[in-house]
Amino acid sequence: MNNRGILFVLSGPSGSGKGTAIKELMGRRPLKLSVSATTRAPRPGEVDGVQYYFLSKEEFERRIADGEMLEYVNYCGNYYGTPKAPVEESLATGQDVLLEIEVTGAKNIRTLAPEATLLFVIPPSMKELRRRLEGRGTEDAATIERRLSVAKEELRQYGLYDYVVLNDTVESCADQIETIMEAQKRASRYMGQIMERVMEEC
Amino acid sequence: MNNRGILFVLSGPSGSGKGTAIKELMGRRPLKLSVSATTRAPRPGEVDGVQYYFLSKEEFERRIADGEMLEYVNYCGNYYGTPKAPVEESLATGQDVLLEIEVTGAKNIRTLAPEATLLFVIPPSMKELRRRLEGRGTEDAATIERRLSVAKEELRQYGLYDYVVLNDTVESCADQIETIMEAQKRASRYMGQIMERVMEEC
Numbered sequence: 001m002n003n004r005g006i007l008f009v010l011s012g013p014s015g016s017g018k019g020t021a022i023k024e025l026m027g028r029r030p031l032k033l034s035v036s037a038t039t040r041a042p043r044p045g046e047v048d049g050v051q052y053y054f055l056s057k058e059e060f061e062r063r064i065a066d067g068e069m070l071e072y073v074n075y076c077g078n079y080y081g082t083p084k085a086p087v088e089e090s091l092a093t094g095q096d097v098l099l100e101i102e103v104t105g106a107k108n109i110r111t112l113a114p115e116a117t118l119l120f121v122i123p124p125s126m127k128e129l130r131r132r133l134e135g136r137g138t139e140d141a142a143t144i145e146r147r148l149s150v151a152k153e154e155l156r157q158y159g160l161y162d163y164v165v166l167n168d169t170v171e172s173c174a175d176q177i178e179t180i181m182e183a184q185k186r187a188s189r190y191m192g193q194i195m196e197r198v199m200e201e202c
Numbered sequence: 203m204n205n206r207g208i209l210f211v212l213s214g215p216s217g218s219g220k221g222t223a224i225k226e227l228m229g230r231r232p233l234k235l236s237v238s239a240t241t242r243a244p245r246p247g248e249v250d251g252v253q254y255y256f257l258s259k260e261e262f263e264r265r266i267a268d269g270e271m272l273e274y275v276n277y278c279g280n281y282y283g284t285p286k287a288p289v290e291e292s293l294a295t296g297q298d299v300l301l302e303i304e305v306t307g308a309k310n311i312r313t314l315a316p317e318a319t320l321l322f323v324i325p326p327s328m329k330e331l332r333r334r335l336e337g338r339g340t341e342d343a344a345t346i347e348r349r350l351s352v353a354k355e356e357l358r359q360y361g362l363y364d365y366v367v368l369n370d371t372v373e374s375c376a377d378q379i380e381t382i383m384e385a386q387k388r389a390s391r392y393m394g395q396i397m398e399r400v401m402e403e404c
Contacts, residue, residue, distance in 0.1 A: 122397075122400060123400075125399075126400065126401065152401060156401070158397050162389065162390060163385070163389055164388055164393045164396075164397065165388055166388075166396070166400075179381055179384045179388075180385045182385070183365070183381050184385070186367055186381075186382060188364060188365060188366050189361075191360060191366045194366075195360050195366065197327075198324060198326070199357050
């Protein structure tokens, strides 16, 4: 019998590099990456069930009403969220699930999924974050200042998470996350099934 | 500036092999092993400050009264406990401290040292625990049955600890503890100093 998998929720300010860390991690570990649902239209090349589950507004709202979304946000008039069922199916078969969400969504996840382990990916310094945002070359000075100020506000909320990972290099960041994932397998709150087996046989 | 060290408290039923795991661990990591104080008389070869701090009953009781003990028990008419000051000094200089205590003492440590990380070392199975206790050849059948029954009672309290480590082999046990220690360096509750540095420089 498999032990139940662990739901790892990964979040972090824009520019913290959580996306590249996740890509590195997926090449290393047998993790199931949760696919989000959205009501926005598919872009060319996007496949239903791969980049997103594409749902109508009505269907998304029905799922919210029926408690079928683990978390969701409404951003620029479109819904984005995590369908509960695929996450639950993977966890039940012993598969660990990785869920990437925005910091705004992470605030609610503790209530909605109390059994989840929450990781916060942060840049090694504000200076480095500025360098990364400026390096993209896609945003004007005012936008960068606004992003930095939002990031600083988000960093203040690190206490909401179980672990904080400094993203210095992508390798070191993925190393830290792997270590945390290994350690969490021994967290007492996930040891219920194993403890039952250890105790029952006597 | 060093970050504050972490206090790791290790406990486990008799026969779980925590002593050998600690020996293995001390050879691997720069850990400070906390030395207990006791009112029992030194045995031949025991040196004050090495195996134990040897204190008079009056001095031990004064320390309890003055809040200078992190935890203590009275066992067979003698006090055993952990002096606060040396632990505090090591933590302040950034040194991690390892403290081995009996399961009875571990129940209070959450209140007395809320910042500590608590590890519970357990045998891989009750069958294996029985094998180990019988293998010692030092106890009669009735004593072994009593120890097994105490161990089972202790195992039920695994939820008091942060992590549960299965001691299958000494190497695997030390590996698990090392992984947990590394992960705890990223636990958000220990990240206060680092977060201040990350945020302040912007």
